[in-house]
Amino acid sequence: MTGHGATLLGPGHISHAGKGKTYLGVLDPSLEERAHEIARVFKDAEIETEVACNIEEHIWDKLFANVGINALTALTDMKNGELIDHPETVRLMEALVSEAVEVARKKGIRIEGDPVEKVKGVAEATRKNRSSMGQDFDYRRQTEIDAINGALVLEAGRLGVAVPVNQAITDLVKIIEKRFSVPSELKF
Numbered sequence: 586m587t588g589h590g591a592t593l594l595g596p597g598h599i600s601h602a603g604k605g606k607t608y609l610g611v612l613d614p615s616l617e618e619r620a621h622e623i624a625r626v627f628k629d630a631e632i633e634t635e636v637a638c639n640i641e642e643h644i645w646d647k648l649f650a651n652v653g654i655n656a657l658t659a660l661t662d663m664k665n666g667e668l669i670d671h672p673e674t675v676r677l678m679e680a681l682v683s684e685a686v687e688v689a690r691k692k693g694i695r696i697e698g699d700p701v702e703k704v705k706g707v708a709e710a711t712r713k714n715r716s717s718m719g720q721d722f723d724y725r726r727q728t729e730i731d732a733i734n735g736a737l738v739l740e741a742g743r744l745g746v747a748v749p750v751n752q753a754i755t756d757l758v759k760i761i762e763k764r765f766s767v768p769s770e771l772k773f
Contacts (some may be wrong), residue, residue, distance in 0.1 A: 586610070586643045588715050589632075606633045610640020643695070645689045646703070651733045653682040653704040654711075655718035656754045659728065660761075662719070666712025669705050677750065678704060684748040685737055691744045718758070725765040730758040 586706045590759020598670045608629060609620045627634035639645055657668055657677055670672040681700045689696060721728040741748040 586640065586647050586669045588647070590711050604633075604669040604756045606635060608635055608637040608640060608643045610637045610643070612640075639695070642695055642697075645685075645694050646700070648737070649689075650684050650704050650707045650734065652700075652737055652751065654708055655716040655728075656730060656734050656758050657681070658716040658719035659722040660754070661713055662722070664712065665708045669708045674771050675705075676692055677754075678708070680750040681734070681754065682740070684746075686749050688737055688741045688744060688746050688748065691746050692740070705712075722761070727762055727765065728761070729756055730755055734758070737760045 587607040589600045589601070589607070590605070594600055609624055611620045612722055617636065622634050624634040638683050646749050652666060655667055657663070657674055661668070661674060663674070668678055679701050682704050686696060715723070718728045718730065718733070722772060734751045738748055738752050739750070740756055
């Protein structure tokens with residue numbers, strides 16, 4: 586799991602837009618030494634890296650940020666930081682993240698601090714970034730909605746947790762994605 590961010594500027598050109606820590610986790614303890622070797626290589630390349638025994642918690646922390654930022658930037662055509670400039674998008678972000686926190690708690694995931702405030706902090710820290718899902722919309726590509734908000738919706742359903750805002754956002758992204766493959770003369 587990494588906290589690095591990048592923006593696609595064009596074919597073969599990216600902007601490294603956000604530096605963050607990288608966590609390596611192993612589910613098979615026999616691979617732990619290999620994870621430490623990889624971490625050393627990353628550190629030698631000046632990529633802050635840690636081998637984490639609680640990788641699931643780090644994955645959920647990143648999911649909170651992705652759930653609260655990515656689809657909203659795609660649907661609103663905003664950069665990450667713009668989301669916290671408008672009360673409407675702040676309310677949506679808070680609802681999306683709060684639903685994700687409820688699912689994580691139901692799964693028994695340990696949560697530190699206030700995930701909603703952390704996500705707002707990520708949006709501010711990456712203010713000038715265009716999220717990957719936003720970039721997918723820009724280039725009319727299929728997004729990772731099924732791996733972010735959509736995955737949360739499925740897990741919530743398995744756990745019996747209502748996540749209506751994540752369901753609505755997922756549905757909106759998916760219906761717009763359908764237009765990406767429709768010939769231009771048939772678009773509405």
